[in-house]
């Protein structure tokens with residue numbers, strides 16, 4: 001397979017060209033002939049004009065690549081090595097929504113031929129590839145895994161907005177359904193990952209490894225969030241406590257904050273789902289989710305409390321929220337917990353304005369029914385800096401004074417302005 005890919009006798013297909021699939025497809029397209037397949041006509045139009053719909057990659061990333069972008073599944077018949085990188089979200093009951101994954105699997109099943117490889121990159125619970133995807137591939141294609149085609153799993157570790165850790169310089173986990181296909185899969189990925197690959201002994205091990213990377217972060221952040229609620233009652237600043245504790249060699253400095261996005265706030269629910277199937281009720285994982293999911297409401301209530309204790313008129317209060325994306329310096333608004341703050345403040349009839357230099361206003365309105373302003377409008381009783389975008393961390397106390405009523409309050413969720421704000425009323429997690 002590797003020789004056929006490198007000699008371009010067989011093509012590689014990447015199904016799903018989002019944050020994960022696109023950089024991967026473009027990197028492989030330096031070596032192999034790649035078909036980039038996606039069902040979004042809007043994204044395909046942009047991709048065909050060398051524009052990354054997620055704004056992560058510049059035009060130069062498309063130059064000198066052997067790649068076509070299509071939504072025509074018939075073109076996939078030329079491919080023999082399929083990589084599936086479609087979303088794996090949760091539904092409104094926090095249960096895994098496998099519809100995109102199974103739909104992409106069905107697309108591949110229809111064009112699968114003997115000798116082909118199907119590698120999953122989407123984050124799933126341990127066992128999902130064998131239990132959900134392989135039966136569909138076998139049923140629709142009429143072929144048998146191992147005998148006729150091979151299956152593998154290689155979780156993605158990219159961190160949007162992070163220029164330091166890339167696909168190339170981060171060790172990639174690879175796994176496959178047998179020894180032979182593991183070697184081939186490893187060789188294919190080694191052609192783009194200079195840091196090398198880690199061969200996991202089983203697909204379920206690789207699936208579990210990905211899930212626990214994010215679950216561990218979720219639980220650790222939840223601990224810091226819980227401590228920040230406690231320290232707030234004591235009148236101690238959590239960031240001061242963390243700074244002091246971090247002087248010990250084995251203290252890991254996680255910080256409190258909102259946990260949104262498509263990974264850390266979602267993946268633990270996949271683990272909870274699998275645990276429930278096994279009749280085990282995971283306390284740690286579930287309580288981590290509970291604490292982190294409650295933080296938006298908590299921050300809003302603390303803001304209201306501070307407004308009242310500063311003798312500010314709640315019914316006529318105006319609050320500005322700066323930042324709506326799920327984290328700093330990205331445009332991704334999926335599972336933004338800032339929307340929870342807005343909702344909670346509005347339930348107290350507080351007027352809320354929201355600005356964000358990165359987020360797409362149409363997407364924000366469609367997803368959360370929040371109209372983004374291009375600029376703050378007038379004076380506010382409180383400014384909540386929800387996301388530490390580059391544009392915001394440079395702000396001075398004077399910049400905040402321009403935005404605030406003289407008795408106004410700065411709510412600094414990430415503790416960025418702790419040292420710079422001296423005169424204004426200030427609160428952080």
Ligand SMILES: NC(=O)c1ccc[n+]([C@@H]2O[C@H](COP(=O)([O-])OP(=O)(O)OC[C@H]3O[C@@H](n4cnc5c(N)ncnc54)[C@H](O)[C@@H]3O)[C@@H](O)[C@H]2O)c1
Pocket residue numbers: 015016017018019020021037038039040043085086087088100101103104107121122123124155156157158159160262263
């Ligand atoms: N974004 C991250 O930082 C990140 C990091 C590691 C792992 N992951 C995981 O990788 C997977 C993909 O995430 P993403 O952030 O790239 O998602 P995304 O939403 O950015 O992109 C997914 C793409 O798949 C397309 N798509 C959806 N259904 C399809 C189908 N049936 N056939 C073809 N294309 C389809 C969408 O149009 C979209 O362009 C998820 O499982 C996610 O959990 C994401």
